[in-house]
Amino acid sequence: MPLRSSGDSEIPLDPTALAQFGKLEVVARLVVEGFMIGQHKSPFKGSSIEFVEHRKYYPGDEIRHIDWRAYGKTGKYYIKEFEDETNLRCYLVVDGSGSMGYGQSTLSKFDYARYLAASLGYLLLTQRDATGLMTFDTAVRNRFEPSANPQSFRRLVETLEDTRTGRETSIAKVLADLLPSIKRRSLIVFLSDCFDRIADFATALKLFRHARHEVIVFHIVAPEEEDFPFSHPTQFRSLERDGHRILVDPHQLRSMYLEQYQKFCDDLVQTCGKIGVDYEKLVTNQPYHTALGKFLDYRARRKAQKR
Numbered sequence: 001m002p003l004r005s006s007g008d009s010e011i012p013l014d015p016t017a018l019a020q021f022g023k024l025e026v027v028a029r030l031v032v033e034g035f036m037i038g039q040h041k042s043p044f045k046g047s048s049i050e051f052v053e054h055r056k057y058y059p060g061d062e063i064r065h066i067d068w069r070a071y072g073k074t075g076k077y078y079i080k081e082f083e084d085e086t087n088l089r090c091y092l093v094v095d096g097s098g099s100m101g102y103g104q105s106t107l108s109k110f111d112y113a114r115y116l117a118a119s120l121g122y123l124l125l126t127q128r129d130a131t132g133l134m135t136f137d138t139a140v141r142n143r144f145e146p147s148a149n150p151q152s153f154r155r156l157v158e159t160l161e162d163t164r165t166g167r168e169t170s171i172a173k174v175l176a177d178l179l180p181s182i183k184r185r186s187l188i189v190f191l192s193d194c195f196d197r198i199a200d201f202a203t204a205l206k207l208f209r210h211a212r213h214e215v216i217v218f219h220i221v222a223p224e225e226e227d228f229p230f231s232h233p234t235q236f237r238s239l240e241r242d243g244h245r246i247l248v249d250p251h252q253l254r255s256m257y258l259e260q261y262q263k264f265c266d267d268l269v270q271t272c273g274k275i276g277v278d279y280e281k282l283v284t285n286q287p288y289h290t291a292l293g294k295f296l297d298y299r300a301r302r303k304a305q306k307r
Contacts, residue, residue, distance in 0.1 A: 013287040015115065016106045024157040028118035031288045032126070088129040088187050088299070089146050092117045093178075094160070095192030097137040097169035102222055106284040109220045113191040114160045116218065116288050120189060120295060121156045133159055136174045137166030146186065172200035179207055187214045189295075194219050194268055202271045209275055216278040216298060219268060223285050225261065228254050 013034075021027050057066060057077035070078045094117050100110035107115075117133070124131040125148065132146035133156050142159050144152075171192060182188075188208060194201065194217065208215050224230075265281065272279035280294045 013289065015112055015284060015286070015288060018288075019107050019111065019115070024114060024118040024160055025154070027115050028122040028153075028157065031115070031119040032123045032292065035289050035292045088124065088127075088302075089184060090124055090129055090187040090189060091132045091134055091146060091182070092120060092156075093188055093190045093192075094133070094135045094163070095137075095169070095171065095190075096135045096141065096163055096165050097171075097195075098165055098167050099193055099195050100220075101165040102225075103284065104222065104224055106223060108165075109193055109222055109284055110165050112282070112284040113218075113220050114163070116220075116282070116291055117189075117191055118157050118160055119288050119292065122153055123292060123295070125150055125153050131156065134178070135159070135163045136178075137169050139174060140178060141166070169196075170200070171196040172204040175201075175204035176207060179204075179211060182211075182213065185212050185214075187216070189216045189218065191218045191220060193221060198264070198267045198271055201268075202275065205272070205275050205277055209277065214278075214298075214302075216295070217268075217272055217280070218291055218294075219265075219279065219281045221281060221283055223283055226283060228257050228261075230254075 018027050018030065021030060057079050065079045067078050070076075094110075094113050096110060100113065101108050103109060103111065106112070121131050121133070128148050130146035130148045131152060132144055133142065134140055135142045142163060144155060144159070171194065205215060205217075269279055269281075278294070278298055280291060282291055
Protein backbone atom coordinates (compact mmCIF):
# COMPACT_ATOMS: atom_id res chain seq x y z
CA MET A 1 0.00 0.00 0.00
CA PRO A 2 1.14 3.58 -0.53
CA LEU A 3 2.61 5.77 2.17
CA ARG A 4 0.80 8.92 3.19
CA SER A 5 2.72 12.17 3.50
CA SER A 6 2.07 14.89 6.07
CA GLY A 7 -0.15 16.59 3.51
CA ASP A 8 -2.26 13.40 3.15
CA SER A 9 -1.12 12.89 -0.45
CA GLU A 10 -0.26 9.31 -1.24
CA ILE A 11 3.30 8.33 -2.08
CA PRO A 12 3.54 5.03 -3.99
CA LEU A 13 5.93 2.33 -2.81
CA ASP A 14 6.29 0.79 -6.27
CA PRO A 15 9.66 1.90 -7.72
CA THR A 16 8.32 2.38 -11.25
CA ALA A 17 5.46 4.55 -9.96
CA LEU A 18 7.87 6.51 -7.76
CA ALA A 19 9.96 7.33 -10.85
CA GLN A 20 7.10 9.58 -12.04
CA PHE A 21 8.25 12.11 -9.46
CA GLY A 22 11.27 12.72 -11.66
CA LYS A 23 14.59 13.79 -10.24
CA LEU A 24 16.62 11.49 -8.05
CA GLU A 25 16.79 14.07 -5.28
CA VAL A 26 13.00 14.25 -4.97
CA VAL A 27 12.49 10.47 -5.04
CA ALA A 28 15.29 9.85 -2.54
CA ARG A 29 13.75 12.26 -0.03
CA LEU A 30 10.30 10.72 -0.50
CA VAL A 31 11.66 7.20 -0.05
CA VAL A 32 13.70 7.91 3.08
CA GLU A 33 11.21 10.22 4.79
CA GLY A 34 8.40 7.81 3.95
CA PHE A 35 10.41 4.90 5.33
CA MET A 36 10.93 6.72 8.61
CA ILE A 37 7.17 7.01 9.17
CA GLY A 38 6.34 4.58 11.95
CA GLN A 39 9.96 4.01 12.96
CA HIS A 40 10.18 3.97 16.76
CA LYS A 41 13.75 5.22 16.93
CA SER A 42 15.15 7.98 14.80
CA PRO A 43 18.55 7.17 13.27
CA PHE A 44 19.31 10.88 12.90
CA LYS A 45 21.71 11.18 15.81
CA GLY A 46 25.15 12.63 16.18
CA SER A 47 28.26 11.24 17.84
CA SER A 48 31.63 12.37 19.15
CA ILE A 49 34.48 12.71 16.68
CA GLU A 50 38.25 12.81 16.56
CA PHE A 51 40.72 14.20 14.04
CA VAL A 52 42.18 11.59 11.69
CA GLU A 53 43.99 13.09 8.69
CA HIS A 54 44.07 15.75 5.98
CA ARG A 55 42.74 15.69 2.46
CA LYS A 56 42.62 18.26 -0.32
CA TYR A 57 39.91 20.90 -0.23
CA TYR A 58 37.09 20.51 -2.77
CA PRO A 59 34.43 23.12 -3.61
CA GLY A 60 31.48 22.55 -1.31
CA ASP A 61 33.55 21.51 1.70
CA GLU A 62 32.89 23.48 4.87
CA ILE A 63 35.40 26.35 5.23
CA ARG A 64 35.50 25.87 9.00
CA HIS A 65 37.31 22.54 8.46
CA ILE A 66 40.21 24.12 6.52
CA ASP A 67 43.54 23.70 8.31
CA TRP A 68 44.93 27.25 8.10
CA ARG A 69 48.27 26.19 9.55
CA ALA A 70 48.71 23.73 6.72
CA TYR A 71 47.76 26.50 4.27
CA GLY A 72 50.41 28.77 5.80
CA LYS A 73 53.08 26.14 5.30
CA THR A 74 52.10 24.84 1.85
CA GLY A 75 49.97 27.55 0.24
CA LYS A 76 47.34 24.88 -0.45
CA TYR A 77 43.97 24.25 1.14
CA TYR A 78 43.55 21.07 3.15
CA ILE A 79 40.52 19.83 5.06
CA LYS A 80 40.78 18.25 8.49
CA GLU A 81 38.97 14.93 8.28
CA PHE A 82 37.30 13.57 11.35
CA GLU A 83 36.24 10.03 12.11
CA ASP A 84 33.04 9.48 14.05
CA GLU A 85 33.17 6.96 16.85
CA THR A 86 29.89 5.40 15.76
CA ASN A 87 29.26 6.82 12.31
CA LEU A 88 30.24 5.23 9.03
CA ARG A 89 32.56 6.02 6.16
CA CYS A 90 30.77 4.64 3.13
CA TYR A 91 31.26 4.22 -0.61
CA LEU A 92 28.18 3.59 -2.76
CA VAL A 93 29.46 1.55 -5.71
CA VAL A 94 26.99 1.45 -8.62
CA ASP A 95 27.32 -0.94 -11.56
CA GLY A 96 26.73 0.91 -14.83
CA SER A 97 27.58 -1.96 -17.20
CA GLY A 98 25.35 -2.74 -20.17
CA SER A 99 23.40 -5.56 -18.55
CA MET A 100 22.12 -3.11 -15.93
CA GLY A 101 20.18 -1.33 -18.68
CA TYR A 102 17.59 -4.12 -18.86
CA GLY A 103 14.05 -3.23 -17.91
CA GLN A 104 10.78 -4.47 -19.41
CA SER A 105 7.85 -4.51 -16.99
CA THR A 106 9.62 -2.18 -14.54
CA LEU A 107 12.22 0.55 -14.61
CA SER A 108 15.68 -0.70 -15.60
CA LYS A 109 18.04 -2.34 -13.12
CA PHE A 110 20.34 0.66 -13.49
CA ASP A 111 17.57 3.17 -12.75
CA TYR A 112 16.55 1.09 -9.74
CA ALA A 113 20.18 1.12 -8.55
CA ARG A 114 20.42 4.89 -9.09
CA TYR A 115 17.27 5.65 -7.10
CA LEU A 116 18.37 3.27 -4.35
CA ALA A 117 21.88 4.77 -4.21
CA ALA A 118 20.40 8.27 -3.97
CA SER A 119 18.08 7.13 -1.17
CA LEU A 120 20.90 5.47 0.74
CA GLY A 121 23.04 8.56 0.23
CA TYR A 122 20.31 10.79 1.65
CA LEU A 123 19.85 8.48 4.64
CA LEU A 124 23.60 8.27 5.28
CA LEU A 125 24.21 12.00 5.04
CA THR A 126 21.22 12.80 7.22
CA GLN A 127 22.86 10.59 9.84
CA ARG A 128 26.10 12.52 9.26
CA ASP A 129 27.81 9.46 7.80
CA ALA A 130 30.63 10.30 5.39
CA THR A 131 29.37 9.19 1.98
CA GLY A 132 31.14 8.78 -1.35
CA LEU A 133 30.19 7.40 -4.75
CA MET A 134 31.71 5.31 -7.51
CA THR A 135 30.12 4.24 -10.79
CA PHE A 136 31.74 1.78 -13.18
CA ASP A 137 31.44 -0.35 -16.28
CA THR A 138 34.74 -1.58 -17.77
CA ALA A 139 36.47 0.75 -15.28
CA VAL A 140 35.54 3.33 -12.65
CA ARG A 141 33.85 6.22 -14.49
CA ASN A 142 32.90 8.60 -11.68
CA ARG A 143 34.24 8.86 -8.18
CA PHE A 144 34.22 11.22 -5.25
CA GLU A 145 35.49 10.57 -1.77
CA PRO A 146 33.30 10.18 1.33
CA SER A 147 32.27 13.41 3.00
CA ALA A 148 29.72 14.15 5.69
CA ASN A 149 29.02 17.58 4.21
CA PRO A 150 25.26 17.77 3.45
CA GLN A 151 26.11 19.43 0.13
CA SER A 152 27.58 16.09 -0.96
CA PHE A 153 24.03 14.86 -1.57
CA ARG A 154 23.53 17.28 -4.44
CA ARG A 155 26.82 16.19 -5.96
CA LEU A 156 25.83 12.54 -5.56
CA VAL A 157 22.47 12.87 -7.31
CA GLU A 158 23.89 15.03 -10.11
CA THR A 159 26.57 12.41 -10.78
CA LEU A 160 24.00 9.61 -10.84
CA GLU A 161 21.68 11.58 -13.12
CA ASP A 162 24.51 12.20 -15.59
CA THR A 163 25.64 8.54 -15.66
CA ARG A 164 24.58 6.22 -18.47
CA THR A 165 25.07 2.48 -18.83
CA GLY A 166 28.24 1.44 -20.65
CA ARG A 167 29.62 -1.79 -22.01
CA GLU A 168 30.54 -5.27 -20.84
CA THR A 169 32.51 -5.49 -17.61
CA SER A 170 34.50 -7.77 -15.37
CA ILE A 171 33.24 -6.82 -11.93
CA ALA A 172 36.01 -8.73 -10.18
CA LYS A 173 38.74 -6.90 -12.12
CA VAL A 174 37.20 -3.47 -11.46
CA LEU A 175 36.96 -4.21 -7.73
CA ALA A 176 40.51 -5.55 -7.57
CA ASP A 177 41.82 -2.42 -9.32
CA LEU A 178 39.77 -0.24 -7.01
CA LEU A 179 40.85 -1.72 -3.68
CA PRO A 180 44.37 -0.18 -3.39
CA SER A 181 42.92 3.33 -3.74
CA ILE A 182 40.68 2.99 -0.66
CA LYS A 183 43.13 3.93 2.08
CA ARG A 184 40.87 3.88 5.13
CA ARG A 185 38.54 1.23 6.46
CA SER A 186 35.11 1.78 4.91
CA LEU A 187 31.72 0.28 4.27
CA ILE A 188 31.34 -0.69 0.61
CA VAL A 189 27.71 -0.81 -0.54
CA PHE A 190 27.73 -2.62 -3.88
CA LEU A 191 24.69 -2.26 -6.18
CA SER A 192 24.85 -4.61 -9.16
CA ASP A 193 23.25 -7.52 -11.00
CA CYS A 194 26.51 -9.32 -10.12
CA PHE A 195 26.89 -10.91 -13.55
CA ASP A 196 30.41 -12.30 -13.36
CA ARG A 197 32.10 -15.59 -12.62
CA ILE A 198 31.29 -16.34 -8.99
CA ALA A 199 34.82 -17.56 -8.25
CA ASP A 200 36.37 -14.31 -9.53
CA PHE A 201 33.81 -12.17 -7.71
CA ALA A 202 34.50 -14.12 -4.51
CA THR A 203 38.23 -13.49 -4.82
CA ALA A 204 37.64 -9.74 -5.10
CA LEU A 205 35.28 -9.71 -2.11
CA LYS A 206 37.82 -11.65 -0.03
CA LEU A 207 40.43 -8.98 -0.76
CA PHE A 208 38.09 -6.29 0.56
CA ARG A 209 37.36 -8.28 3.71
CA HIS A 210 41.07 -9.01 4.21
CA ALA A 211 41.64 -5.24 4.08
CA ARG A 212 39.06 -4.96 6.90
CA HIS A 213 36.40 -3.25 4.78
CA GLU A 214 32.76 -4.10 5.45
CA VAL A 215 30.73 -5.02 2.38
CA ILE A 216 27.00 -5.10 1.62
CA VAL A 217 25.92 -6.55 -1.75
CA PHE A 218 22.55 -5.48 -3.09
CA HIS A 219 21.91 -7.96 -5.90
CA ILE A 220 19.54 -6.20 -8.31
CA VAL A 221 17.49 -8.32 -10.70
CA ALA A 222 14.50 -7.83 -13.01
CA PRO A 223 11.25 -9.82 -12.57
CA GLU A 224 11.77 -11.44 -15.97
CA GLU A 225 15.13 -12.80 -14.82
CA GLU A 226 13.37 -14.40 -11.86
CA ASP A 227 10.53 -16.21 -13.64
CA PHE A 228 11.34 -16.08 -17.39
CA PRO A 229 7.71 -15.39 -18.45
CA PHE A 230 8.31 -15.45 -22.23
CA SER A 231 5.98 -17.75 -24.17
CA HIS A 232 6.49 -16.94 -27.85
CA PRO A 233 9.65 -17.21 -29.98
CA THR A 234 11.72 -14.29 -28.74
CA GLN A 235 14.79 -12.49 -30.00
CA PHE A 236 17.18 -11.56 -27.21
CA ARG A 237 19.63 -8.71 -27.80
CA SER A 238 22.86 -8.28 -25.86
CA LEU A 239 23.07 -5.00 -23.96
CA GLU A 240 26.86 -5.24 -23.81
CA ARG A 241 27.82 -6.37 -27.32
CA ASP A 242 26.61 -4.46 -30.38
CA GLY A 243 24.70 -6.52 -32.91
CA HIS A 244 24.71 -9.70 -30.81
CA ARG A 245 21.21 -11.22 -31.07
CA ILE A 246 19.75 -14.70 -30.71
CA LEU A 247 16.29 -16.09 -31.51
CA VAL A 248 15.11 -18.77 -29.09
CA ASP A 249 12.05 -20.86 -28.28
CA PRO A 250 11.31 -19.97 -24.63
CA HIS A 251 9.54 -23.29 -23.99
CA GLN A 252 12.73 -25.20 -24.72
CA LEU A 253 14.97 -22.77 -22.87
CA ARG A 254 12.91 -21.98 -19.77
CA SER A 255 13.63 -24.95 -17.51
CA MET A 256 17.36 -24.90 -18.27
CA TYR A 257 17.57 -21.14 -17.77
CA LEU A 258 15.72 -21.19 -14.44
CA GLU A 259 17.90 -24.04 -13.18
CA GLN A 260 21.13 -22.22 -14.06
CA TYR A 261 19.84 -18.89 -12.79
CA GLN A 262 18.82 -20.39 -9.46
CA LYS A 263 22.21 -22.07 -9.13
CA PHE A 264 23.92 -18.73 -9.81
CA CYS A 265 21.86 -16.99 -7.11
CA ASP A 266 22.38 -19.83 -4.61
CA ASP A 267 26.14 -19.80 -5.23
CA LEU A 268 26.22 -16.03 -4.77
CA VAL A 269 24.34 -16.24 -1.46
CA GLN A 270 26.63 -19.00 -0.16
CA THR A 271 29.75 -17.19 -1.31
CA CYS A 272 28.80 -13.95 0.45
CA GLY A 273 27.90 -15.86 3.60
CA LYS A 274 31.24 -17.67 3.74
CA ILE A 275 33.21 -14.46 3.22
CA GLY A 276 31.23 -12.46 5.78
CA VAL A 277 29.52 -10.15 3.29
CA ASP A 278 25.94 -9.01 3.87
CA TYR A 279 23.72 -9.95 0.92
CA GLU A 280 20.23 -8.95 -0.18
CA LYS A 281 18.50 -9.71 -3.48
CA LEU A 282 16.28 -6.87 -4.72
CA VAL A 283 13.82 -7.29 -7.59
CA THR A 284 13.09 -4.06 -9.46
CA ASN A 285 9.37 -4.21 -8.58
CA GLN A 286 10.26 -4.40 -4.88
CA PRO A 287 10.02 -1.30 -2.61
CA TYR A 288 13.30 0.37 -1.71
CA HIS A 289 12.34 0.01 1.95
CA THR A 290 13.73 -3.54 1.95
CA ALA A 291 17.21 -2.19 1.26
CA LEU A 292 16.88 0.67 3.74
CA GLY A 293 15.79 -1.79 6.42
CA LYS A 294 18.73 -4.05 5.58
CA PHE A 295 21.11 -1.12 5.91
CA LEU A 296 19.70 0.00 9.26
CA ASP A 297 19.88 -3.60 10.52
CA TYR A 298 23.57 -3.62 9.57
CA ARG A 299 24.09 -0.31 11.33
CA ALA A 300 22.39 -1.55 14.51
CA ARG A 301 24.54 -4.70 14.55
CA ARG A 302 27.69 -2.62 13.99
CA LYS A 303 26.87 -0.34 16.93
CA ALA A 304 26.09 -3.33 19.14
CA GLN A 305 29.46 -4.89 18.35
CA LYS A 306 31.24 -1.69 19.43
CA ARG A 307 29.65 -1.64 22.87
